[in-house]
Amino acid sequence: MAHKPSKPSSQSEDKTRYSEEELKEFQQLITKKLDKAKEEYKILKETLNRNNDEGTDATSGGNTKVLEDGAETAEKENLSQLAARQQKYITNLENALIRIKNGTYGICSVTGKLISKERLIAVPHTTQSIEAKLMQQD
Numbered sequence: 001m002a003h004k005p006s007k008p009s010s011q012s013e014d015k016t017r018y019s020e021e022e023l024k025e026f027q028q029l030i031t032k033k034l035d036k037a038k039e040e041y042k043i044l045k046e047t048l049n050r051n052n053d054e055g056t057d058a059t060s061g062g063n064t065k066v067l068e069d070g071a072e073t074a075e076k077e078n079l080s081q082l083a084a085r086q087q088k089y090i091t092n093l094e095n096a097l098i099r100i101k102n103g104t105y106g107i108c109s110v111t112g113k114l115i116s117k118e119r120l121i122a123v124p125h126t127t128q129s130i131e132a133k134l135m136q137q138d
Helices: 009-014 020-054 063-102 117-122 130-137
Strands: none
Touching: 020 063, 020 117
């Protein structure tokens, strides 16, 4: 599928919504990211469940067992944090798909202006333009 040259920036800045064709492109991008994120989340959950089921395989006692238990606990905490972060990312992507359906996708929740296409490609679940995001940091 050939891409059309982008419009000059003065025209795109006046635009208040993305076209149906552009929204379909964003939807495809988000769906691919969502499928990948769900697969990674599934792997994280399976790894966590496997670690919880097996416990430690250490048969030697003493300090070695204590060190292994500590490392295992730290690994479980890291995996739990990764899984929680991945779940939040999945939710954000699903919410972006909802915004595409209800016609609010790509519109900044702070300024009401159109979020740049470049930003949406980089962070497809964002609800804020770069300007709005930078205003929050001040």
